[in-house]
Amino acid sequence: MTELIHQLTQQTYYQLNQLTNSLHDRSGLERRALIVLFLNQTRIKFAKLMVAVKWALNNSYAPANGREEESNKDGTAGNFIINKSWDILRVIEAQDSLLRNAADSLYNLHSEVSERSAPIYDLTNAVDVLTTGAYKRLPLVIHKTIESPTITTPRDDEKKRVIDRLSRIIHLKLFSASIPSQFTEAYVLNGHAVCGVSREFRAHITLKGDTETEPWVISHLDIFVRSDPELTEESPNLQHPSFSKQIKEVNHLAQSRMSASSNPLHDLYEVVHAFCISLQLYILSHQCQKLSKIQPSLQLVSDGSDHSKKIVIKYWTSSSVTASNTPATSSQSGETSKSPPTLEISSSPSGLTLKHTPSITDPSNHSVPLMKPRSDRLNLGEILNHVINAYVQSRLTRAYESLRPTSGGFDFHSRSRLLPSEEDAHQLCLKIDLVKNSSLNVRIDRRTGLYSLKVEPPSFEEDFIKLLEDRINSMDVGEIKTVVRVSLNRKMVEYYESLAHSARLTTTRRLPKRSLVANANFTENALYIRLAQPHQDYFLVVEITEIFQQKLFLIRTKPNDEVTGLVNIEQVEALPDRHNGSIELKPLPIAACYRILNRMRE
Incomplete structure (x- = not known):
């Protein structure tokens, strides 16, 4: 029993040293867990030892093998247990030795059987003979005495x-x-x-x-x-x-x-x-994710799949393009959509197919075939550039076609044409002739999809241009006719204002209602030009009609309580033909006005 206690104490001391050395590189929580585990295991061992000691002390019977005197002489029953334990250990060691000898014998037998059952092949020399047709390990004396013939292989x-x-x-x-x-x-x-x-x-x-x-x-x-x-x-x-x-x-x-x-x-x-189709869609979706980080207006729309069937891409979705100025796109049915354009790349038996919403059409309202991607040079940026260019051209073409005259309307279409843009020859520009070598250029910004206007030579204020752009972008493409009409009216009014200023006359866009006669109902496009002294009470009125004809009137305002007059100059004076269907600008009839006033005085 003494030896058992000594061994258990030595084992516990050794395990405690190992635990102490292993706690340096561990966290506080791991240290606590290892210490608790060690204490539980040690407690269990010493509890077992305590049970064995109590059992040995309480066991008072004598051994039956003739050693009674020796046992009593020792005075404890513990010696008897230790002797029995040593006998058991010796039996176990003898059995372990016999088993080890049997295992060694079986292993040696297995090695001898495998060596005797299979011959040892010269694999290295066999490979040399099969590949080169020669045996390289013959003794050198053979090469000296016998000249070996050249071996030709019919391989x-x-x-x-x-x-x-x-x-x-x-x-x-x-x-x-x-x-x-x-x-x-x-x-x-x-x-x-x-x-x-x-x-x-x-x-x-x-x-x-x-x-x-x-x-x-x-x-x-x-x-x-x-x-x-x-x-x-x-x-x-x-x-x-x-x-x-x-x-x-x-x-x-x-x-x-x-x-x-x-x-x-x-x-x-x-x-x-x-x-291959799945691989192409994977590559394009990967490129789209990279491009969307560079171009915020590009958005990859997930439809719940892993892009193995199709890819849906929306562009012109930048935060600067709000719902109020999102470009209006028209479908084949004539309906107007405010949603951003969408490109769908899907698989088909023949390969990848591109579908654009809304559809891209030509002037004859036929769908335009889109570029088929090259599978060996996949470039989503190039595909998007092609699609956006085609869509921009389609929108400008629809805008150009919307300028055709309706019943009784003015023909803007004959004054318009699609030309390559001066900034980029690959882009189109809708150029609309106004007056006096001036034109209105309509473009579409490829980054946002919004219409942009430019008057050449520049004469409109930036706020006025911005107002016209917002009107096109917030409404249908048919509003471009209204924008062209407003721009043409503005240009004609500016022209007559410049002529009046050249004659040192003052102009105004409106007069108080109390200063006009009852039947003088002029439109908002009328221009009032005050004549020089002594006729400062008279105004030359230039009114532009819906078909851009110029009507000329001479009116007299109320100096006091006198009755005003209204004179249609074209009915009194013989003027050059101003209604020949064109909008060619004519000089102001200032001299005719003075002649009329002189005749009125006479």
């Missing part, structure tokens, strides 16, 4: 004959096989049938044997779907091991489908083409 000729025979068999098998119409190439090369789709994939397949009934085997598969080489940051890494693993899985799936199909080439196309 190349034999290989060529096998390849030619296999190529003829593959030709016959291809001739009788059903080849998908989507394959752009299908030919035989070096014992392989090479088939695939241009810029998408190419598969090298062969036969297992030398008969036509042998199944097809895929020996190599090339995938050409890539990002544009000019793109670096926007492109995913296709050199990652996971991509190579996917290629192997596609190869395995296509092989299993071909082995169990009556039209193996069709199954090959369906499997590999589906993977």
